[in-house]
Amino acid sequence: MAVISFNPTRMKHSTAQSHKPINPFTSLSKPTKISFHSFKFATESPNKTLNFQKFNSVSESSVSLPMEAESVDEEDDPTAELSYLEPETDPESISDWELDFCSRPILDIRGKKIWELVVCDNTLSLQYTKYFPNNVINSITLKDAILSICDELGVPLPDKIRYFRSQMQTIISKSCRELGIKPIPSKRCLSLLLWLQERYETVYMRHPGFQKGSKPLLTLDNPFPMELPENLYGEKWAFVQLPFSAVQEEVSSLETRFAFGASLDLDLLGIEFDDKTLIPGLAVATSRAKPLAAWMNGLDVCSMEADIDRACLILSVGISTRYVYATYKKTPVTTSEAEAWEATKKACGGLHFLAIQGDLDSDDCVGFWLLLDLPPPPV
Template identity: 30%
Template sequence: MIKFCFLHLVLPSKIYEKKICTQKLEQKFIEKNSIFSFKNKIFKKKKFFCMKSSEIPSNTVWEIDFFSRPVLNEDGKKLWELIVVDQKGTFEHIEAIPNNLINSRELKKRINALIEKSPQKPILIKFFRSQMFNMINIALSDLNINVRPSRRTFALFEKISEREENVYPKMSGYRPFMKEVDVNDMLKKVPQKMPDTLRGEKYVFASISIPELESMVNSGINFGQMCPLPKNFDFNQKIPGIVILSERAKSLSSWFDGIELFNIICDLETKNIMIECGLDTQYLFGKFSEETIQDRVNLEPKLFEKNKKKSQGVHFIAVQEYSKKKPIYGIWTLRV
């Protein structure tokens, strides 16, 4: 069996102790009435969702966006669109919605109709806009389908980018200044304390090539998920990441698999290492000292961010049992 941490990764000599505090778990899974909690926003599901990310067929994962576009209709009102794609890229549905029908009831009606006529029913539906949380929550709450707020909607991001570049500018009512800007992305957040359930004892910075990583995933990893790579990605480029070492790596991997991991940030100003997940959740994963940044040998946090830019935002997080003889239990590639 492949030993992930010690045979395939370029590792530093230093292993860091995590300095994190405890708090009540942000995301709860409760059988028969599962609840996602994101900053006091409650998202209910009818069924307990226990499938691993790697076990869900990509063509049964739908990614939806219901939002206005930078285009004015003939009546001077914004164009609203419902965009639905599957994770595999084999299914696509785009329709304009009249402004007087922008509500949860209409959204539910159209999603239901789409599911009914689709040859491949979705198992999981993801959405990424926190602004539309309440409307989507109400619209999808009665569906017998699992719904997950997530920024791991890569197929949807690509479709929106494609339309912003090639479709909307050709429309007569196009107004580039009306492009949506997420204010939350522009503000520096105060990270939440890491929940006990997501804590690991130690961590190391590491790097690995995509072919090596894919080989590991194909060899049989308990938990994890690969994200699609950017176009013209250099496969010789090693991607940076963090390996979490824990005595309870299996349970930790299971929890990571359910929180929709999105990004790792090494903030050189605050000396914080943060994990972003869900719609807008940011956890304080660890701290690093000023000496770590200035030391010529130990430049891991600074190099991590530098290498993340080189790899076009692609990086990873992995969980391994704290023993040289143990393989990893989970690995996820992330992309920002």
């Protein structure tokens, strides 16, 4: 099973390796009849020009694991704070930050949990950490800290700040708005989430005040899924998969084709699969593909999950919103297919995609979202 972690050889964004243009899809053989709410699944699939591969089990996908993170120098001080800007980075180019402001499993001399502010951009060109006692946690403290980051590192105030804890929404939103920054609740803070995982293992666990077994004070929400809004409905859908090289090609063409969607920095995330590794995804077809893709593009699409028990697909967007995206008749065949899809996603470290098309015979996608299903951080 692949474990996604930072690529230890790269801590800043670099140009992705180019790939020879290829037809990225192969034909989808006869799919199982599965309903998409009140609509029907595609019932025929003769030699399609949109060559999504038929979904196979995890055993048919060859997964190359990313490199292990380099060991941390034991002489590093786990109590030290960090204020870093990549020397080669233009400060004006960093317009979006990712931020976490939460308690850590560390006690101070009063026996109270220490709070920590962790800030980065999505390429980790900017990295900042600062500890706080628990009796100064408010919007004023956070606003002053944001201004301090700008002063210390010589960077302008960001246009946007993403954060993933719903419990901190009031404090973060108030601080941001007073500074003219747009706060964005989002679980697509992938660089931040992976950095927190790394800090837990290399910093917090080595801190003299570390409390083993301490549970996070502010856990992530996982609410019961709601009914899908009418404007997000499609007509047909299918479990599909693409070779990793085709996924890279589709992502790299998002900007050139001006298509709807979102990508991930695969290099920074340490995702180094073989080109032929099959990545699981969901293909959605509808006659109103462009409007649907536009509506989806206005959401912060995070992940897609097959809920085996409820026989449905769950779409996660924003910070804590979950929708029943599609349902299907629960049979041994459909259950097996959903289980295999989830197993393949897990084997790929949570990497998967959502594609929206005019119909399942189309030769391109109107929208393409590369998604990563990460476990919550341990803090």
